[in-house]
Amino acid sequence: MSARAGDTPEDWEGAVDTNPVVETLGRRLRLAVIGGGPGSFIGAMHRTAARLDDRYEIVGAALSSNPERGRQAALNIGVAADRAYGSGADLIAGEAGRDDGADVIAIMTPNDTHHEYSVAALRKGFDVICDKPLANSLEDALDIVRTVRETGLVFALTHNYTGYPMVRQARSMVADGQLGEIRLVQVEYVQGGKAAENDPDPAAGPLPWRYDPARSGPSLIMGDIGTHAHNLVSFVTGVEVAEISAEVGAIVPNRQVDDYAGALLRFANGARGCMWVTQAAAGVENSLKLRVSGTKGSIQWWQEHPNIMDFLPIDGPAQIRTRNGPGASPLSVRGSRVLKGHPEGFHEGFANIYTDASEAIAARRAGGAADPLALHFPTAEDGARGVKFVRAAIDSSNANGAWTDCRLTLD
Numbered sequence: 001m002s003a004r005a006g007d008t009p010e011d012w013e014g015a016v017d018t019n020p021v022v023e024t025l026g027r028r029l030r031l032a033v034i035g036g037g038p039g040s041f042i043g044a045m046h047r048t049a050a051r052l053d054d055r056y057e058i059v060g061a062a063l064s065s066n067p068e069r070g071r072q073a074a075l076n077i078g079v080a081a082d083r084a085y086g087s088g089a090d091l092i093a094g095e096a097g098r099d100d101g102a103d104v105i106a107i108m109t110p111n112d113t114h115h116e117y118s119v120a121a122l123r124k125g126f127d128v129i130c131d132k133p134l135a136n137s138l139e140d141a142l143d144i145v146r147t148v149r150e151t152g153l154v155f156a157l158t159h160n161y162t163g164y165p166m167v168r169q170a171r172s173m174v175a176d177g178q179l180g181e182i183r184l185v186q187v188e189y190v191q192g193g194k195a196a197e198n199d200p201d202p203a204a205g206p207l208p209w210r211y212d213p214a215r216s217g218p219s220l221i222m223g224d225i226g227t228h229a230h231n232l233v234s235f236v237t238g239v240e241v242a243e244i245s246a247e248v249g250a251i252v253p254n255r256q257v258d259d260y261a262g263a264l265l266r267f268a269n270g271a272r273g274c275m276w277v278t279q280a281a282a283g284v285e286n287s288l289k290l291r292v293s294g295t296k297g298s299i300q301w302w303q304e305h306p307n308i309m310d311f312l313p314i315d316g317p318a319q320i321r322t323r324n325g326p327g328a329s330p331l332s333v334r335g336s337r338v339l340k341g342h343p344e345g346f347h348e349g350f351a352n353i354y355t356d357a358s359e360a361i362a363a364r365r366a367g368g369a370a371d372p373l374a375l376h377f378p379t380a381e382d383g384a385r386g387v388k389f390v391r392a393a394i395d396s397s398n399a400n401g402a403w404t405d406c407r408l409t410l411d
Contacts, residue, residue, distance in 0.1 A: 019053075019054060019055065020358075020359050020362065020371070021055045021358050021359065021361075021362040024359075024362040024363065024365075024366045024368070025362050025365060025366060028054065028055060028056055028057045029055060029056045029057075029103045029104050029358055029361060029362065030056070030057060030059045030100070030101070030102045030103045030104070031050055031056040031057065031058050031059065031102060031103070031104045031105075031106060032058070032059060032060035032061065032062075032083075032091055032095050032101075032102035032104070032105050032106070032126075033046065033047060033058060033060075033061045033062075033063070033105070033106045033107075033108065034061075034062050034088040034091055034092075034105060034106070034107050034108070034109055034117055035062075035063065035064075035088070035107060035108040035109030035110075035113075035131075036063060036108040036109075037063030037064040037069065037070055037073040038063070038064065038069065038073050040108070042108050042131060043063065043108050045346075045347065045350055046106055046108050046129075046131070046158070046350065046354075047077070048347060048350075048351075049160075049347060049350035049351040049353070049354045050106065050351075050354045052347065052348070052351035052354070052355075053351060053354070053355045053358075055354065055355055055358035055359075056104070056354070056358060058077070058078075058079065059079070059080075059083060059095075059100075059102055060074075060079060060083035060084075060085065060091055060094070060095050060101075060102055061073070061074035061077065061079045061083070061084060061085065061091070062074070062085040062086065062087055062088045062090065062091040063077075065087075067086030067087060068086070070084075070085070070086055070087075071084040071085070071086055072084075083095075088107075088109065088113070088116075088117050088120075089120065091105075092105065092117070092120050092121055092124055092126070093124075095124075095126070096124040096125065096126075102126060103126070103127060103361065103365070104126060104127045104128070104129060104357075104358075104361060105117070105121040105126045105127075105128055105129075106128075106129040106130070107121070107128065107129070107130040107131060108130075108131040109131075110209045110210075110215045110216065111133060111135070111136050111215060111216050111217050111223060112136055112214065112215045112216075112217075114130055114131070114133070114134060114135050114136075114140075114144075115134075115135045115136075115137075115140035115141075115143065115144060117130075118130055118134075118135075118144050118147070118155070119143060119144060119147050122144075122147045122148060122151050122153055122155070123147065123151070125151070125153070126153070127153045127154040127155070127357075127361045127364070128153065128154070128155045128156070129155075129156045129157075129158065129353075129354065129357055130155070130156070130157055130158065130383075131157075131158050132157055132158060132159050132227055132228070132231070132378075132383065132386070133217065133223045133227045133383065133386055133387060133390070134157055134380060134383025134384060134386065134387055135383070135387055136216075136217040136218065136223070136387075137387070138384070138387050138388055138391055141380075141383060141384040141387040141388075142384055142410075144380050144383070144384070145380045145381055145384050145410065148379075148380045152364075153364070154357060154360045154361045154364055155379060155380045156353055156354075156356070156357035156360075156377045156378065156379070157377075157378040157379065157380065157382060157383045158350060158353050158354075158378075159227070159228060159231040159232075159235070159353075159378045159382070160346065160349040160350040160353060161228060161231075161232050161288065161303065161349060162231065162232070162235045162349070162353070162376070162377065162378055163335060163348065163349035163350060163351070163352030163353045163356075163377075164303075164306050164335065164345065164348075164349045164352075165307070165323040165324075165328075165332045165333075165335040165336045165344075166301055166306060166307065166308065166309040166321065166322075166323060166332065167232065167235065167236060167290075167301065168329070168331040168332045168334070168335050168376065169309060169321060169323075169328060169329055169331070169332035170236045170290070170292065170299050170301060170309060171235055171236050171238070171331065171376070172329035172330075172331045172332060173299060173311070173329070174236060174237055174238060174292065174294070174299075175238060176329075177296075178296065178297070178311075179292060179293070179294030179295075179296055179297050179298065179299065180294035180295030180296030180297070181269070181294055181295045182237050182239055182267070182269060182271045182292060182293070182294045183270075183271050183272070183293055183294055183295060184271060184272060184273060184291075184292070184293040184298075185233055185237060185265065185267070185271060185272075185273035185274075185290075185291070185292050185293075186273060186274055186275075186289075186290070186291040187229045187232060187233050187273070187274075187275050187276075187288075187289070187290050187291075188229070188275070188276040188277065188287065188288070188289050189225045189226070189228055189229045189276075189277045189278075189287070189288045189289075190276065190277070190278055190281045190284050190287040190288075190289075191225065191278065191279040191281065191284060191285070191286055191287070192279070192280070192281045192282050192283050192284040192285065193279055194252070194259050194279040194280050195252070195279075195280045195281060195282035195283075196252075197252050197253060197254075199252070199255075210224070211257055213257065216257075217390070218390070218391070218394055219248055219257075219258040219261070219390060219393070219394055220257040220258050220259065220279075221248070221257075221258040221259055221260060221261050221277055221278065221279060222248060222258065222261055222277070222389075222390040222393055222394070223390060224279070225277050225279065226261055226275075226277045226389075226390060226393065227386040227387075227389070227390060228288070229275050229277050229288070230275075230385075230386050230389045231378060231382060231386055232288070232290055233265075233273070233275075233290070234382065234385065235376075235378070235382075236290065236292060237267070237271075237292060239267045239268055239269050239271060240267065240268040240385070240406075240407060241265050241266075241267055241268075241273075241389060241406045242266050242267055242268045242405070242406060242407055243265070243266040243392075243403045243404060243405055243406055244263050244264070244265055244266075244389070244392050244393055244396050244403070244404055244406050245263060245264045245396055245401045245402065245403050245404070246261060246262070246263035246264075246392075246393040246394075246396040246397045246401065246404075247260075247261065247262050247263070247397050247401060248260070248261040248393055248394055248397040249261075249397065250280075251278065251280045252280050259278060259279050259280040260277070260278040260280060261275070261276075261277050261278070261393060261397075262274075262275070262276050262277075263275045263276075263393060263396070266403070268407070285304065286303060286304060287302070287303070287304055288302070288303035288304075289301070289302045289303070290302075295314075296313060296314055296315075297311065297312050297313035297314050298310075298311075298312040299311055299312070300312070303345075306343075306344075306345045307322060307323045307343055307344065307345070308320055308321065308322055308323075309321045309322075322340060323335075323336045323340070323344070324336045324339070324340045325340060330373060331373055331376065334352075334373045334374075335348075335349075335352045337351075352377075353377045353378070355374075356373075356374040356375070356376065356377045357377055359371055359374040360374055360375060360377075381410060384408055384410070385406075385408045388406060388407075388408040389406050392404045392405065392406040
């Protein structure tokens with residue numbers, strides 16, 4: 001990866017790439033994937049992210065709930081015939097029985113199977129990378145957390161926005177005290193893809209799985225993008241959301257699944273915040289915005305312009321920070337891949353999580369310690385907090401916006 005040879009942009013010119021995984025293990029990690037077959041946007045994203053830094057080789061796949069379709073799709077991406085599986089269960093059993101079996105299993109199936117495949121993979125000794133949300137119920141989420149702790153394996157959850165360099169820059173600045181004590185947080189994630197009134201709905205089948213609450217979870221909007229908003233706030237501020245007063249429901253008439261949520265937030269340190277998420281804002285594309293204000297200043301970041309961030313100190317002029325400009329933190333530099341002025345974003349954010357997880361996995365397998373900068377990817381615990389946040393938002397909304405506890409107690 002050309003942008004990670006050193007901590008300053010000048011170090012990147014003519015630098016020789018390194019591969020810590022190969023240096024540690026003598027080979028790439030063997031990756032098997034479950035889900036994300038034909039027609040899946042997120043499946044191709046995961047596979048591309050895994051290969052971007054040459055840390056993994058994809059050795060096995062079960063790409064569809066239709067066995068024959070899944071096997072053919074696996075062959076189409078270059079998987080050997082004897083490792084093109086008809087189901088996720090077959091893949092886990094088959095790879096566990098091979099001397100050259102997978103090291104890591106990546107899961108990008110509908111939400112209702114994340115728990116099943118995650119626990120099964122962990123029990124067979126595989127490190128796991130799983131798409132968000134962690135699970136549909138808090139009980140299942142906590143079971144994954146317990147299993148990760150019992151096995152000691154690495155579990156990474158692909159909240160990909162935490163991989164963006166400027167999000168990592170914001171996290172570093174908060175942790176360094178540059179914003180002072182956090183007092184105010186605003187986050188919005190606004191999309192327009194479900195604004196049309198004739199969009200598919202559980203009232204009119206056949207159902208896409210995302211519109212089936214039994215598969216997608218108790219709230220479409222909260223599971224799909226509300227968890228992203230919550231995770232982004234938690235990642236940047238390092239402060240737990242303690243209570244929520246929420247309204248969750250549908251804006252589009254006669255829609256049976258949630259397409260909107262608005263909430264007031266109380267944080268564990270006394271800060272206050274608000275959140276707005278929807279997929280029914282006609283014409284909006286993918287507007288994820290974050291503002292964090294502390295006693296010393298504020299930061300502002302917008303995903304549609306991901307390579308810059310505003311820093312507004314209380315006692316100085318406003319500043320525009322860039323991915324690899326002056327003041328970039330080591331964590332931000334680690335996430336930057338190309339020279340200044342060249343855009344990067346969604347693919348690279350996913351790849352940063354895969355790459356960080358690869359170094360943690362390789363270090364675990366070698367009995368060593370990973371680079372601390374590689375340990376900022378979302379974990380099962382983060383995912384469980386997201387599931388608790390979703391449950392609390394729904395409970396609050398059902399109680400007409402009553403303040404509801406979001407905190408998650410882990411033994």
